[in-house]
Amino acid sequence: MTTINDIAKLAEVSRSTVSRYLNSNGYVSEEAKKRIMKVIEETGYMPSQSAKSLRTKKTGVIGVILPKISTETASRVVSGINKVLQQNDYQMLLTTTSQEHKKEIEFIRLLQSRNVDGILLLATNTEKPLIDAIGNATxxxxxxxxxxxxxxxxxxxxxxxxxxxxxxxxxxxxxxxxFIGVEEYDPAVGIERKRAFVDTLTKHQLKVNKDWIMQGDFSIESGYNSMKSIINSGSDRPDAVFAVTDQIAVGAMQFLKEQQIQIPNDIAIAATGASRLAQYIEPSLTVIDFLNEEAGAIAAELLIEELTGTKAIKKIIHDYRLLVRNSV
Amino acid sequence: MTTINDIAKLAEVSRSTVSRYLNSNGYVSEEAKKRIMKVIEETGYMPSQSAKSLRTKKTGVIGVILPKISTETASRVVSGINKVLQQNDYQMLLTTTSQEHKKEIEFIRLLQSRNVDGILLLATNTEKPLIDAIGNATxxxxxxxxxxxxxxxxxxxxxxxxxxxxxxxxxxxxxxxxFIGVEEYDPAVGIERKRAFVDTLTKHQLKVNKDWIMQGDFSIESGYNSMKSIINSGSDRPDAVFAVTDQIAVGAMQFLKEQQIQIPNDIAIAATGASRLAQYIEPSLTVIDFLNEEAGAIAAELLIEELTGTKAIKKIIHDYRLLVRNSV
DNA sequence: CTGAAAGCGCTTACAG
DNA sequence: CTGAAAGCGCTTACAG
Structure with missing residues (x-):
């Protein structure tokens, strides 16, 4: 492998000079520059990032921790992150927890030992061990x-x-x-969305029927089963159901279709999540779009800001929009 | 930051001994072991991977190059890769070319300068510059x-x-x-699938009608437009269309639905790609399932094999199955 | 069973 | 404008 020493020798300069040339800091005479350029060209030399980061304590790598890669929401977020990172010459080290909470903590440690410059965490909980791990991070x-x-x-x-x-x-x-929700260890999806549901019904003096409130687990199947439970609960049927994710909604719709229950005439469905599936399913699903790709990009920008100085803690409430379609 | 030197001092051994302990090679007395363990525990020490890789020339990182992250096929492949990599204590550095070919070459170089141990390439072409870049890789x-x-x-x-x-x-x-295909720089999708289409029709002495053969670009819109062109081509309508990806098929179906053309009664649709969208769209799409997650896992295993010895070039023709549903 | 020494490929003051 | 030297945090023969 060609190293900076080889380049120095071939170009007849010291390796300090080569280093200066590579990082465009400090003076290098035009002549030296030319010789170095030529040698680098010929050898196809690329500096070793390992050596570089050992010295500089920077790797140009950002660690990303996410629960699951193979959902459309996740892949959109990653796409947004990746775009911004790429623009700023950062690379992305991707880890997935397969929805196991403790792994978030494990990965925070692991990524640090890999000397990542920063971490982007798609969190699914805000429990103490996680907060502690974040507090200990360098x-x-x-x-x-x-x-x-x-x-x-x-x-x-x-x-x-x-x-x-x-x-x-x-x-x-x-x-x-x-309402079909998820477990409450997840404050954003499990608690906040449910709270909004209950509060809004209450505000309009509508009854919150416990038989119509189910807890799924992000999967299509759990949406299917939750809707089944609602329909078979013994109380009257609801005339509409809100699902906290579009996956859950798709499962719920599946059950309704099997039962010949018309959407939205018999039961309307709405959800959160602007997947293509939600768009092309029939009837097309009325959803909240959290603009995930953009959110990923913003998070990445925030991190890069922190990397380049700003130490202030920022909270950004991201944008959203309602996509009104045919299921409500 | 705690380094191996700090651990050595605190545990009252040399750093060689600590290193031996960490890598479980060479002898370390039980007593030394205990002291080292304790100190590591207390300090939360994690070895610097940068330093380690500078010495060992191994990073434990695999670079993955893919055209686009936000398709279901891609995210499934990545999921399979990630599983195997994680099991083998490798990390994944993810890069996406946004479908720009030259970037594949750029990333092969870039990833090497990051000292990845190996590269997994989801290739979209097999042209000379790419083959050359692969040939030059170390x-x-x-x-x-x-x-x-x-x-x-x-x-x-x-x-x-x-x-x-x-x-x-x-x-x-x-x-x-x-038939709705894609450009032919992509041998697998652009050429092979089309060749199979033509050959099979020919074998059955069926006519290959040029007006019914379109070229899209992997997007839903291109499927829509291609189907439009087929329907408006002036010749008779086909009674079935095969699309090389499910995305393309979804667009094609969209157009047919708008025109009140019944699927599959008026025109049947089949495609390649087992996305959830293909499954839940109506009518559900009959597709070829290439078991992408498994394919990703196998590719990762192949790479790990090469990393641990075997130098033989292996060609694995992956499995597939037909998912017969309601669109044909 | 253990430690001293060399070296991996870089960058960074410093002296000239 | 340029080079010599030190050092980043590890591992690995080698000698004991």
Missing amino acids: VPIVALGQDIPTISSVIYPDYLATGEMIEYMIQKGYQHIG | VPIVALGQDIPTISSVIYPDYLATGEMIEYMIQKGYQHIG
Whole structure:
């Protein structure tokens, strides 16, 4: 392998000079420059990043921790992150927890031992062990999807957007609205969205029927089963159901279709998540779009800011929009 | 930051001993072991990977090059890769070319300067510059999705599977079959699938109608536009169309639905790609499933094999299955 | 069973 | 404008 020493020898300069040339700092005479350029060209030399980072303590690598890669939401976020990182000459080290919480902590440590310059955490909880691990970290961490008090976070407006969607459903005339959520260790998805649901119904003096409130787990199957439970619960049927993710909604719709229950005439469905599946399913799904790709990009920008100086903790409530389609 | 020197001092041994302990090679007395363990525990020490790789020339990082992260096919492949890599204590450095070919070459170089131990390439072409870049690489590269002659490759059975699907369509009674493909710089998707289409029709003495053969670009829109062109081509309508990806098929179906053309009664649709979208769209799409996650896992295993000895070039024709649903 | 020494490929003051 | 020297945090023969 060609090293900086080889280049120095071939170009008849010292390796300090080559280094200066490579990093464009300090003076290098035009002549030296030319010789170095030529030699680098000929040899195809590329500096060793390992050696460089050992000296500079910078790797140009950002660690990304996410629960699961193979959901459309996740892949959009990653796409946004990647775009910004690439523009700023950072590389992305991707780790996935397969939805196991403790792994978030493990990866925070692991990524640091890999000397990443910063970490982007798509958090699914805000429990103490995680907060502690973040506190002990020596590199900047930016959270996406949860508000983690101690660090900069890009937060989805879960409460606000869900509230608006429920308002929309009520305006459309639905009075008996059900809800399929997820476990509450996840504050953003599990608690906030449910709270908005309950608050909005209450505000309109509509009944919150426990038989119509289910807890799934992000999967299509759990949406299917939750809807089944709602329909078979013994109480009257709701005339509309809100699902906290589009995956859950797709499962719920599947069950309704099997039962020949018309959407939206018999039961309307709305959800969070602007996947292509939600768009092309029939009827097309009315959803909250959290503009995930953009959110990923913003989180990446926030992290890069912290890397280049700013130490302030920023909280960004991300934008959203309602995509009104045919399921409500 | 705690380094191996700090640990050595605190545990009252030399750093060689600490290193031996960390890598479990060479002898370390029980007593020394205990002291070292304790100190590491207390300090939360993690060895610097940069320093380690500078010495050992191994980083434990695998570079992955893919055209686009936000397609379901890609994210499944990545998921499979990630699983195997994680099991083997490798990390994944992810780069995306945004479908720009030259970037594949750029990234092969870039990843090497990052001292990755190996590269997994989801190739979209097999042109000379790429082959050359691969030839010049100093680390093992495994290709997925294209047969790259000089290196181990996991290849989708494009010709075989497409042929079987066309056979299936013919058996179902369709005689006027159209085709929506992609550009031919991509041998696997652009050439092989088309060749299978033409050969199978020819074998059954069916006419290959040029007006029914379109070229899209992997996007839903291009599927939409291609189907539009087929319908408006002036010649008779086909009674079935095969699309080389499910995305393209979804666009094509969209157009047919807008025109009130019944699927599959008026025109049947089949495609390659087992996305959830293909599954839940109506009618559900009959597709070839290339088991992408498994393919990713196999490619990763192949690469790890090469990393640990075996230098033989292996070609693996991956498995596939037909998912017969309601669109044909 | 253990430690001293050399070296991996860089960068960075410093002296000239 | 340029080079010699030190050092980043590890591992690895080698000698004991």
